[in-house]
Amino acid sequence: MDLLNLFIKSVFVDNMIFAYFLGMCSFLAVSKTVKTSMGLGIAVTFVLVVTVPVNYLLNTYILKEGAMAWISPKLAGIDLSFLSFILFIAIIASIVQILEMVVEKFAPALYASLGIFLPLIAVNCAILGASLFMQQRNFNSVGESTVYALGSGIGWLLAILGMAAIREHLKYSKIPAPLRGLGITFIIAGLMGMAFMGFMGIKL
Amino acid sequence: MKFNKEVLFKPLNRANPVTVLVLGICSSLAVTAQLKPALVMGISVVIVTAFSNLIVSFLRNGIPNRIRIIVQLVVVAALVIIVEQVLKAFAYEMWKSLSVFLGLIITNCILMGCLEAYALGNKPFDSFLDGIGNGMGYAIVLFIVGFFRELLGSGSLFGIKVIPKALYDAGYANNGLMILPPMALIIVACIIWVQRSINKELQEK
Numbered sequence: 001m002d003l004l005n006l007f008i009k010s011v012f013v014d015n016m017i018f019a020y021f022l023g024m025c026s027f028l029a030v031s032k033t034v035k036t037s038m039g040l041g042i043a044v045t046f047v048l049v050v051t052v053p054v055n056y057l058l059n060t061y062i063l064k065e066g067a068m069a070w071i072s073p074k075l076a077g078i079d080l081s082f083l084s085f086i087l088f089i090a091i092i093a094s095i096v097q098i099l100e101m102v103v104e105k106f107a108p109a110l111y112a113s114l115g116i117f118l119p120l121i122a123v124n125c126a127i128l129g130a131s132l133f134m135q136q137r138n139f140n141s142v143g144e145s146t147v148y149a150l151g152s153g154i155g156w157l158l159a160i161l162g163m164a165a166i167r168e169h170l171k172y173s174k175i176p177a178p179l180r181g182l183g184i185t186f187i188i189a190g191l192m193g194m195a196f197m198g199f200m201g202i203k204l
Numbered sequence: 205m206k207f208n209k210e211v212l213f214k215p216l217n218r219a220n221p222v223t224v225l226v227l228g229i230c231s232s233l234a235v236t237a238q239l240k241p242a243l244v245m246g247i248s249v250v251i252v253t254a255f256s257n258l259i260v261s262f263l264r265n266g267i268p269n270r271i272r273i274i275v276q277l278v279v280v281a282a283l284v285i286i287v288e289q290v291l292k293a294f295a296y297e298m299w300k301s302l303s304v305f306l307g308l309i310i311t312n313c314i315l316m317g318c319l320e321a322y323a324l325g326n327k328p329f330d331s332f333l334d335g336i337g338n339g340m341g342y343a344i345v346l347f348i349v350g351f352f353r354e355l356l357g358s359g360s361l362f363g364i365k366v367i368p369k370a371l372y373d374a375g376y377a378n379n380g381l382m383i384l385p386p387m388a389l390i391i392v393a394c395i396i397w398v399q400r401s402i403n404k405e406l407q408e409k
Contacts, residue, residue, distance in 0.1 A: 019385060024229040025313045082289060085307045086281040093274050122273065125311040132304035177407050178400035179393070182226060186393035193386030 003147045010151030016126045017159040017189075018196040023126030027160050028185055037164035038157075045153025047099065047121050048130055051092050052149035053142050055131040058087060081135075088131045096122040126156055162192060212333045215341035217403070221314045222345040223396045224406060228314035233349070233388035235305050239362050242350030244291070244298050245305065246343025250336060252283045252309055253318055257335030259283075260319050261328040276319045277310065284309050314338055349391045357382030 016022045023044065030040050062068060063084050068075035104111045121127060130152050139145045166188055175184050221227045228249075236242045259279050260267075267275050288306050291299040299306070309315070318338050323331040354360060359367040359378050367376070381387055400406045 021229065021233045021385065021388070022308070024233070025227060028226055028229065082285060085285055085288070085310055086278065089277050089281050089310055090274070093277055123277075123311050123313065123316055125308050128311045129304060129308055132307050136304060176397075178397050180407060182223075183393045183396040183400065186389045186396065190386040190389035190393065193389060194384075197384060197386065 003143065006144060007147050007151040010148050011155040011158070012196070012199040013202060014152075015155040015159060015196055015199075016129065016152050017156060018193040019200075020129065022129040023124050023156055024189075026124055027156075027163065028182070028189070031160050031163040031167055031185075034161065034164045034168060037160045041153075041157030041160050043121055044124060044126060044156050045150065047092075047096060047127055048149040048153040049146060050099065051095050051127060052130050052134055053146050054095065055088050055091055056134055056139065056142060056145040058091065059084065059135050063087065084132075084135060089128060092127055092131070093122045126152065159192070159196075163189065166192075208330055208333060211330055212337045215334075215337040216344060217341075217399070218406075220341045220345065220399070221317065221338050222342055223392065223399055225317065227317045228312045228342055229392070233392070234385060235302060236346055236350040236388050237353055237357065237383050239347070239350040239354045241298065241301055242346040243343075244295070245302060246339075246346045248287045248291070248306065249309055249312065249314070249342050250339030251287060252280065253315055253339040253342075254332055254335035256280045256283050256315060257318055257323040257331040258328055260323040261326060261331035264324050267324075272324070273316075276316065280315050280319075281310050314342055345392065345395065348395060349388055352391055353382045353387060357387075 013019070017024065017027055026040060031037050061070065063080045065079035065081065066076045068078055068080075100111075130149055134145050134148060139148060163185075167185065170184065170188075179187070215221060219225065222229060235245045256276075256279050260276055263275070263279075284307065287309075288299070291302070291306065318331075318335055322334045326334070351361070354362075355366070356379050359365060359372075
């Protein structure tokens with residue numbers, strides 16, 4: 001039951017885009033059509049589900065204070081958490097690289113549809129952000145961190161799909177010239193954020 | 205060594221990384237509910253962009269093209285760790301309130317944008333100026349957003365009350381909505397609106 005709560009919370013209440021502004025750059029740049037947004041959203045979810053549990057293991061067994069006690073009791077006093085940024089990003093970049101090769105080899109159709117999005121994801125803030133939140137919130141198991149990653153990914157997917165659907169309709173509306181393009185997109189994102197804030201008070 | 209003004213000042217307005225190039229929105233807006241964290245975040249980004257540009261520009265002839273992204277990420281991550289540890293040691297409260305967003309400077313697209321587009325092809329000193337310019341362009345937007353959000357949302361600037369009590373007695377109330385995340389986006393939209401009304405060539409069709 002707790003896992004279900006966590007899932008719903010990470011999809012709606014702690015939505016990556018509307019509550020923390022993570023992955024905003026690609027959210028604004030790629031949300032022009034529903035089809036590409038879908039591809040990017042799936043790629044983000046996929047990478048999140050793979051990287052967050054790996055970083056969780058890294059954090060619990062190597063980086064945290066006293067985490068290396070399982071190697072030998074002498075190492076129990078070492079705290080490597082200051083290295084977490086550099087190791088998390090290195091893991092993310094290499095997993096994205098490996099994923100790209102694996103997907104290209106075994107699922108060419110998926111590879112063709114994800115296309116350029118896969119390599120770009122290494123520098124998507126939502127991915128690193130999820131790993132850092134995982135570290136900050138002290139999840140207790142691989143399961144919890146996987147569910148959190150899945151929820152965040154789906155939340156991101158929902159947000160970018162909604163945005164793309166609205167932007168497709170925007171083509172037919174009259175917008176003041178200085179606001180066209182970027183400006184109106186920001187305003188829409190703000191309004192969608194307000195709508196998502198309705199979930200904020202929910203206690204699960 | 206020639207001082208290239210264009211490189212330093214262009215990112216402040218015409219090629220502003222946030223409002224024109226849409227880079228680096230990710231880690232920025234969540235810290236602008238108050239002015240102080242916005243300022244600290246802005247300064248941190250200026251330092252990281254300037255020095256990562258400098259270092260990558262020194263390394264540019266030695267980095268193999270295929271692994272350049274990982275090399276850049278490592279340089280940036282090392283700099284961010286330095287900034288983070290300094291803040292943690294000397295400004296603990298600030299470090300706490302910025303939380304994960306400091307770490308997210310690593311994936312700030314402004315950095316990758318500067319490194320890929322400028323530092324890899326230009327001399328160290330010019331790249332250093334480009335880094336400062338882009339960092340400042342980002343910091344200015346953060347500062348403006350932080351200014352309005354704190355003034356209208358909490359009636360204070362840098363934590364000091366600036367709206368007189370008489371105004372509250374007359375029925376003025378702080379706008380709680382300004383503190384919440386969505387308003388940051390709408391204020392950025394307003395900045396874009398003003399900027400593009402002045403610089404007509406930036407308008408999209």
